[in-house]
Amino acid sequence: MTTKEKGFSTSAIHHGFEELEQHGSLIPPIYMTSTYAFKNVEQGAARFSGEEPGHFYSRISNPTVEILETRFAKLEKAEACVAFASGMGAITSVLWTLLQSGDEILIDKTMYACTFAFMQHGLTKFGINVTQVDMTNLDDLAKALLSKPKLIFFETPTNPNMRLIDIKLVNAIAKEQNTLVIVDNTYATPYLCNPIELGADIVVHSATKYISGHGDVIAGLAVGSHETMQRVRLEGLKDMTGAVMTPLTAHQLMRGLKTLNLRMQKHCENTSIIASHLATHPLVEFVYYPGDTNNPYHLLASEQMRGFGGMLAFTLKSKSKNKLQTGIQMMNQLKMIRLAVSLGDAETLIQHPASMVHSACSPEERQKQGIDDGLVRLSIGLENVEDIWNDLKQALDKAGN
Numbered sequence: 001m002t003t004k005e006k007g008f009s010t011s012a013i014h015h016g017f018e019e020l021e022q023h024g025s026l027i028p029p030i031y032m033t034s035t036y037a038f039k040n041v042e043q044g045a046a047r048f049s050g051e052e053p054g055h056f057y058s059r060i061s062n063p064t065v066e067i068l069e070t071r072f073a074k075l076e077k078a079e080a081c082v083a084f085a086s087g088m089g090a091i092t093s094v095l096w097t098l099l100q101s102g103d104e105i106l107i108d109k110t111m112y113a114c115t116f117a118f119m120q121h122g123l124t125k126f127g128i129n130v131t132q133v134d135m136t137n138l139d140d141l142a143k144a145l146l147s148k149p150k151l152i153f154f155e156t157p158t159n160p161n162m163r164l165i166d167i168k169l170v171n172a173i174a175k176e177q178n179t180l181v182i183v184d185n186t187y188a189t190p191y192l193c194n195p196i197e198l199g200a201d202i203v204v205h206s207a208t209k210y211i212s213g214h215g216d217v218i219a220g221l222a223v224g225s226h227e228t229m230q231r232v233r234l235e236g237l238k239d240m241t242g243a244v245m246t247p248l249t250a251h252q253l254m255r256g257l258k259t260l261n262l263r264m265q266k267h268c269e270n271t272s273i274i275a276s277h278l279a280t281h282p283l284v285e286f287v288y289y290p291g292d293t294n295n296p297y298h299l300l301a302s303e304q305m306r307g308f309g310g311m312l313a314f315t316l317k318s319k320s321k322n323k324l325q326t327g328i329q330m331m332n333q334l335k336m337i338r339l340a341v342s343l344g345d346a347e348t349l350i351q352h353p354a355s356m357v358h359s360a361c362s363p364e365e366r367q368k369q370g371i372d373d374g375l376v377r378l379s380i381g382l383e384n385v386e387d388i389w390n391d392l393k394q395a396l397d398k399a400g401n
């Protein structure tokens with residue numbers, strides 16, 4: 001191989017692994033070990049002190065997981081990566097590392113319900129002040145930043161209502177106050193967006209979603225500078241959460257990464273077609289999809305992302321019943337599309353945030369987050385797009401009667 005910078009797919013398949021150093025094994029071995037033998041006491045001491053690189057206990061590092069970490073850092077254009085047992089493991093380990101009692105943080109007004117619960121109901125128990133601000137409103141954000149919070153945290157696109165936040169602009173304002181910027185890039189994936197390139201300090205992922213892509217693992221990843229990720233590994237992961245990724249999960253994620261580009265292209269293509277079909281159905285009130293040229297986030301999505309992604313949400317009109325009842329009726333009529341939480345899988349998944357993932361938020365909290373109780377979220381899969389649409393259409397037609 002030449003030293004020329006490799007493309008996304010090449011890195012997703014090869015980066016960080018030399019087969020010939022591993023008996024020629026094409027696929028990285030799965031090191032199912034919790035601990036590592038030292039040559040002598042001196043070596044053990046050197047490993048513990050960090051003087052000698054190398055593994056000493058799998059709650060801190062593991063050779064299989066390390067290959068995934070090296071590869072994923074490359075794809076996210078970051079210096080370093082740490083892997084976790086779940087997306088929540090990544091988020092909590094990063095924040096427990098960086099925060100202390102008395103700190104203030106700013107979070108966007110919409111986010112995945114468990115992240116929101118961790119921030120608003122978890123961190124606040126330990127003396128951390130959490131303020132919600134609409135990060136699409138840069139004036140409001142600039143005002144909130146005047147108090148110099150420790151960090152700001154947001155998703156883009158947001159789960160579940162597809163708001164987009166301008167990573168570059170938010171970062172520029174935050175840097176004036178020395179505030180760290182953390183972005184949850186789960187919806188976009190590094191195939192469509194690299195927040196680090198746009199100035200973010202740390203990027204977190206639920207790798208359970210598109211990175212795995214096959215609905216068979218729970219996993220998380222975080223990337224950032226060498227220094228910060230080392231702190232996250234040795235403080236948040238090792239001593240505070242212990243949310244360690246297993247070597248088998250790392251193997252499954254490396255398998256997922258090999259097809260991330262192909263899957264994302266197909267997710268994007270199918271989603272664009274379904275969004276335009278939905279927009280013409282008489283029962284559909286509004287489609288939340290940034291690929292639509294009339295969507296308020298279309299321009300930003302075109303600049304910030306390399307495609308519009310595989311997620312959308314929509315609300316339904318209702319004649320006699322309320323919107324929520326119409327939505328429930330529609331979802332109960334689906335035959336192929338699976339009624340399930342999570343996203344980014346080969347299977348098209350539909351869920352109703354107000355009664356499922358965001359039911360943990362109070363109606364007031366949902367309203368503040370801009371989550372309509374009639375909102376339906378769709379993760380468009382890799383099935384033939386006409387089959388996805390036929391199923392949706394028959395369910396919409398029935399619910400409309």
Ligand SMILES: Cc1ncc(COP(=O)(O)O)c(C=O)c1O
Binds near residue numbers: 187
């Ligand atoms: C945007 C986002 N971030 C984080 C998470 C949490 O990830 P996990 O379920 O892997 O813990 C999720 C889960 O749905 C999510 O959608």
